[in-house]
Amino acid sequence: MRPSWEDERVVEHEIGPVRPLEAGVHPEIDAAQVKLRQRPLPRLADPEAPLLEVKDLAVHFKLESGSVKAVDGVSFRLDHGEALGIAGESGCGKTTTALSLVRLLPPNARVRSGSIELFGIDLVPKSERALARYRWREISIVFQGAMNALNPVHRVRDQIAEPVRLRLGESEKASLKRAGDLLELVGIPRKRGSAYPHELSGGMRQRAMIAMALACDPAIVIGDEPTTALDVMVQAQILELLERLRSELGLSLILITHDLSVIAETCDRAMIMYAGRIAEEGPVGRLFTAPRHPYTQKLLSSFPNIRTDRRTLDVIPGTPPDLRTPPPGCRFAPRCPAAMPVCSEVVPPEVRLSDGVRVACHLYPPETAGTDATAVDITVPTIGGGVSSSTISSAGATT
Ligand SMILES: Nc1ncnc2c1ncn2[C@@H]1O[C@H](COP(=O)(O)OP(=O)(O)O)[C@@H](O)[C@H]1O
Numbered sequence: 155m156r157p158s159w160e161d162e163r164v165v166e167h168e169i170g171p172v173r174p175l176e177a178g179v180h181p182e183i184d185a186a187q188v189k190l191r192q193r194p195l196p197r198l199a200d201p202e203a204p205l206l207e208v209k210d211l212a213v214h215f216k217l218e219s220g221s222v223k224a225v226d227g228v229s230f231r232l233d234h235g236e237a238l239g240i241a242g243e244s245g246c247g248k249t250t251t252a253l254s255l256v257r258l259l260p261p262n263a264r265v266r267s268g269s270i271e272l273f274g275i276d277l278v279p280k281s282e283r284a285l286a287r288y289r290w291r292e293i294s295i296v297f298q299g300a301m302n303a304l305n306p307v308h309r310v311r312d313q314i315a316e317p318v319r320l321r322l323g324e325s326e327k328a329s330l331k332r333a334g335d336l337l338e339l340v341g342i343p344r345k346r347g348s349a350y351p352h353e354l355s356g357g358m359r360q361r362a363m364i365a366m367a368l369a370c371d372p373a374i375v376i377g378d379e380p381t382t383a384l385d386v387m388v389q390a391q392i393l394e395l396l397e398r399l400r401s402e403l404g405l406s407l408i409l410i411t412h413d414l415s416v417i418a419e420t421c422d423r424a425m426i427m428y429a430g431r432i433a434e435e436g437p438v439g440r441l442f443t444a445p446r447h448p449y450t451q452k453l454l455s456s457f458p459n460i461r462t463d464r465r466t467l468d469v470i471p472g473t474p475p476d477l478r479t480p481p482p483g484c485r486f487a488p489r490c491p492a493a494m495p496v497c498s499e500v501v502p503p504e505v506r507l508s509d510g511v512r513v514a515c516h517l518y519p520p521e522t523a524g525t526d527a528t529a530v531d532i533t534v535p536t537i538g539g540g541v542s543s544s545t546i547s548s549a550g551a552t553t
């Protein structure tokens with residue numbers, strides 16, 4: 155006889171090794187801060203595998219006018235207790251990447267290729283039913299507008315209790331108790347749980363969304379612009395809450411935002427996306443102080459920085475490409491002040507430098523892998539639009 159849903163839940167989550175969470179790849183994450191996971195790992199988990207590893211992910215949207223290559227060859231990794239920030243201009247594929255991880259994509263989207271391995275288990279080939287074991291229980295997501303994500307006709311407490319009951323099989327009483335505990339954890343008095351979403355402030359609603367995301371004690375929480383709709387004071391409180399939860403619960407975070415300062419304050423690593431691909435990825439300390447990719451440099455200089463002198467903000471000329479017909483080669487080439495002839499013909503390979511930064515740009519050819527190639531100053535153009543040979547050689551590149 156085919157096992158029931160309940161049986162499958164038990165099989166997947168109550169058997170298997172329990173292992174302590176390790177610190178992330180970066181030494182600044184204190185292993186002692188990262189608490190023990192309370193539940194066993196999924197049965198099929200490989201205890202040696204990274205928490206999350208996305209390899210060569212491609213996601214396309216089908217439209218009558220063509221196929222939108224929204225995510226095209228994206229690879230990244232997230233370790234236990236780590237916070238990864240994803241930034242880039244609107245439409246560069248941040249949300250599509252996040253939604254792919256929990257397969258909440260719109261009906262016209264397809265994962266065309268690649269893998270999404272959670273504890274070494276590839277989620278891409280999983281059926282919707284099988285994936286339900288991982289969504290919310292291992293990876294959950296907090297969306298931008300809590301008012302749209304919460305159900306207006308149900309009390310907040312009941313909405314938080316529901317996944318605990320349905321996905322973890324807890325009793326009504328236990329799930330309501332957990333909902334109350336979670337509300338307190340995120341700074342909402344337990345008794346406010348009887349409110350309907352419209353009776354809470356914007357910040358409180360976002361806190362309630364975070365409580366809901368934590369309902370099943372997931373390993374990874376994704377925040378897709380979780381503070382964008384809030385005023386700055388409330389934004390700061392929500393970010394502080396996420397940081398506290400991360401260290402207290404041993405959570406791993408993926409924080410999507412167009413606000414680079416949020417990533418600088420909150421994350422260990424940053425990933426800059428442009429037109430469906432990764433331009434640059436690496437430790438926040440390096441990426442923000444020595445950005446290598448021309449797009450990262452432009453993005454940073456178009457952003458206000460309270461620690462530097464007052465200066466005129468840069469503007470990136472042009473607009474991102476139409477992802478139904480992206481340019482061949484480097485997708486940033488039509489807007490890049492350092493573009494060379496090769497850029498509009500050949501897709502730049504990704505190169506990992508010695509400080510852990512990964513960059514995809516012809517200014518950093520494969521020979522620079524493993525070196526500490528210094529950032530090429532893209533403000534020094536040469537005749538023909540490329541950068542000067544002196545600056546290229548400072549990156550260790552050959553022309
Ligand atoms: N439902 C959809 N149908 C067609 N194209 C879409 C859909 N949703 C997003 N896109 C396109 O996919 C690309 C990536 O979008 P998205 O992931 O939302 O970017 P971001 O979150 O970085 O703003 C954009 O070009 C966008 O127009």
Ligand code: SF4
Pocket residue numbers: 447448449484485486487488490491492493494497502514515516517
């Ligand atoms: S130099 Fe070339 S490869 Fe690098 S960002 Fe500019 S256009 Fe792209």
Ligand SMILES: [Mg+2]
Pocket residue numbers: 248249250
């Ligand atoms: Mg988005």
